[in-house]
Amino acid sequence: PPGAAPAMNCRAEVLEVSVEGRQVEEAMLAVLHTILLHRSTGKFHYKKEGTYSIGTVGTQDVDCDFIDFAYVRVSSEELDRALRKAVGEFKDALRNSGSDGMGQISLEFYQKKKSRWPFSDECIPWELWTIKVNVVNLANEQERQICREKVGEKLCEKIINIVEVMNRHEYLPKMPTQSEVDNVFDTSLKDVQPYLYKISYQITDSLGTSVTTTMRRLIKDTLAL
């Protein structure tokens, strides 16, 4: 199924970066992890009388190898693996597409709205982040060194942008009851609980049109009808 168009109340943010080929993965991970740091909570533990307690989220520093940059991510190997998988596919698609090296990766947060049979559940996005990537080719080591630093500086700006958006305290899904929690959060990880999200990407050909649209569901939807 094609990507869901943003709903009326879905806020959309766009970030753009120009990177060298070998920097794509780290730059994407830095941005995605920073967003998910803000969009993950500890695991909910529901108790009697409709109360719940929240687990603890750990964090860790990550140094980039190809960029003069460091970022903080949530301490969850499962989450890191999921992001690396998606970013790896994006990077491969960029490389194999033969395009000019332009593409975008999207991180969408959504809620599930249960529908009655025979209709399947709706996915209603409430926040969409799009990272536009432009891959540059560099001629020599000197340019690569400069690129390391420049991209590092650019990523610092992106982090500040992301934090600005997060600070607006705009719409967030209501905290769910126990029966509703899977419609709001991804409860499949064992140590943290991000909001339900999906990652998709597009590779742009030189004409600017979208050549490939690939949807990768990283959350197991329970849609066996």
Next chain:
Amino acid sequence: AMDTDLSSQDRKDLDKFIKFFALKTVQVIVQARLGEKICTRSSSSPTGSDWFNLAIKDIPEVTHEAKKALAGQLPAVGRSMCVEISLKTSEGDSMELEIWCLEMNEKCDKEIKVSYTVYNRLSLLLKSLLAITRVTPAYRLSRKQGHEYVILYRIYFGEVQLSGLGEGFQTVRVGTVGTPVGTITLSCAYRINLAFMSTRQFERTPPIMGIIIDHFVDRPYPSSSPMHPCNYRAGEDNGAVYPSVEDSQEVCTTSFSTSPPSQCVFTVTKAHFQTPPPVVTDTLKVPVMGLAFSHQLSSSRLSYQPAALGVGSADMGYPVLFAGGLNAAHPHQLIGPGKEGGVPPIPSQPAHGTQADQERMCTPLDGVHYSAATPSSSEDTETVSNSSEGKCGSPHDLLETIFIRKVGAFVNKPINQVTMANLDIPFAMFAPKNVELEDNDTMVNPPDSPETESPLQGSLHSEGSSGSSTGNTHDDFVMVDFKPAFSKDDILPMDLGTFYREFQNPPQLSSLSIDIGAQSMAEDLDSLPEKLAVHEKNVKEFDAFVETLQ
């Protein structure tokens, strides 16, 4: 403001949230300047001591300092909590890098739910703080601290003082959280003009290298709280768990109710755990600097001159600074302060004649200017270069190799002093060093330093170089190669400098040489009678010839 809308329980909770938020803010900031990577674990079961559902360790000394600064008060309008991050070099110069401000303004949000929304938003704000502390320039500086400088923190409460940040400082906002009693704002003002202080307001402390020191002595500033080094070990080895939380023994276990919101259940329990006695602070002040420096001193004959801060001008000699293999693309640029984001071109002696083989200067890799400004000017990027000898690796390496020179690279000639007029250089580490040929400086010939045996120092030394390939930090001589500007190895078999030296004094023409002239005259005189005889013999032919000309 009258808080009639706020229940007393809510008010108590809010005060507690703000207090612990302030303490956690300080922890995040200081830990982000320790110079090492932070890692905490997620836990699906709430432990009861993790405020805001985040695993942020509590360094006891930091909590202690924060509480001392707050003195039982909370951030309020006009009373902000500030964490000042500064850099202190081995020579005792210090410079403010950042001021993190936790402030409260009067804009109240009466409708907001304290124990639910405010709490979660404070948690979000701490996450933002974790992210932002890694993107200001001081982060990268702090990751490379330990040898030439340390990063210090200072907490104060009251009015924000930004004057020490130099001109043109920038501000980044971390975030805000509205509460019924005001809006909490968290921001950071950071210096971008590094290595040059326009006002001379730093304290003089004696240099801390040249001798092994047992502790890093901080002179308390007269009217402000003392500085503390960010990087320290609380006496345990790596991987140890920090001692438990604050000594008030109060933890916050929040239970949230999902429906309806008004039935929020909020419990505060007293945890029954032991609080260890506060760690004695002077064990935390570690001789990182002294250790690293004395090691360097004994191996590389460094020469230091305590910067003459406001006491006369600092005469800077030619720097004898090279990192092996760097091409000096701008030979007349000094590594110096002054211009934001770059290296100022400072007029120096023309490099020709007998001075051609004297010291050259090189500009550091652009990476050293990570601190100067985020956008480094394009002219600096030209200096990044590789030679066949290999690249000078990370900026960290460069920063160290700046102070290493090969013994014997001295040319035994009087060194022309370049006086950088009106440019006192307090941060000598960023500027060329004064070269002292005489060994009257005890810094040059320090007493032999014993090998470090203390595990504390040892672990620090090995861990001090984090984040970059600094296996050679305590290595010694770097081969110094004189590489004049624009010299290319692949065109001429010799480099430009050698060519220039060889051909700048071409030999004189032999005919102009006095010796040869004298020799030929003697020969001429000797052969004169012979020639006269020949001419007399042929006189008739000569006469006939002359007649044909008439």
